[in-house]
Amino acid sequence: MALRDDRSTPTQRFVTYAALTLLLSQVMIPFGYVFVTAFKTPGEVFEVTWLPEEWSLEAWRDVFVVNEFHINLYNSLIAGIGSAVLALLISVPGAYVFARKRFPGREILFYLIVGTLIFPFILLIVPITITWIQVGLYNTIVGLWLAFQIFAVPYSIWILRGYFARLPRSLEECAMVYGCTQFQAFYKVILPQAKPVIISVMFLSFLLGWNDFLFSNMLTTGDGPRTASVAIYVASAGGERIEWEVMMVMTLITGIPPVILYILAQKHLSKTFSV
Numbered sequence: 001m002a003l004r005d006d007r008s009t010p011t012q013r014f015v016t017y018a019a020l021t022l023l024l025s026q027v028m029i030p031f032g033y034v035f036v037t038a039f040k041t042p043g044e045v046f047e048v049t050w051l052p053e054e055w056s057l058e059a060w061r062d063v064f065v066v067n068e069f070h071i072n073l074y075n076s077l078i079a080g081i082g083s084a085v086l087a088l089l090i091s092v093p094g095a096y097v098f099a100r101k102r103f104p105g106r107e108i109l110f111y112l113i114v115g116t117l118i119f120p121f122i123l124l125i126v127p128i129t130i131t132w133i134q135v136g137l138y139n140t141i142v143g144l145w146l147a148f149q150i151f152a153v154p155y156s157i158w159i160l161r162g163y164f165a166r167l168p169r170s171l172e173e174c175a176m177v178y179g180c181t182q183f184q185a186f187y188k189v190i191l192p193q194a195k196p197v198i199i200s201v202m203f204l205s206f207l208l209g210w211n212d213f214l215f216s217n218m219l220t221t222g223d224g225p226r227t228a229s230v231a232i233y234v235a236s237a238g239g240e241r242i243e244w245e246v247m248m249v250m251t252l253i254t255g256i257p258p259v260i261l262y263i264l265a266q267k268h269l270s271k272t273f274s275v
Contacts, residue, residue, distance in 0.1 A: 099163075217229075
């Protein structure tokens, strides 16, 4: 197919590129400032200069040696992986049942579960904290995993149910004709077909555990599985002086894994949300 000729005028092209440049600069300038500040010395942080006179790794040393930020990154990693795995274990069979099975009250129950997404989660902090303390889940990584499911499971079921419902029912019927049980047809035929949406749900659930601040802050203490986002908040709120260069290093490091995961999962995300 031949490419369509660009019939825009020079003025239209200029306006288009100018608007794109302005938009890109609004996004990239803050990130550039974070990157540059991460290599400044404490005395240069408040100077009105883009590039530091002396590139320093002092803030990076403080982040890992003094603040022990690698422990918080590890906690965030475990929180994200646990959130993703648990969300898939609950939402994949749940969404399949809602999409492929008929039972009384199916639609009402589905919309009750999905409807929890519009509920302000901050109102749940006090009852969840009290409950977690009573049952022994407070200040534990398992407690964080379960708390994250309050949002991850309804959102995952909502996405997966729509995808499962669009798959032809003949896929399972053909598999059962050739000797598969209904469960074998599910994991041998349906799950491979749903690979893009499952990876997308896993990615989004991981991001929830990695980036969460609300539950991670309220359900953990300093000697517990405190995540990176909480550590950044503590660095900005504690002490007489805010070490901005240290905060920039923490912010930069915390943002790298989600970017890498997004690049790896981009193909599957585009397939999921283009259906």
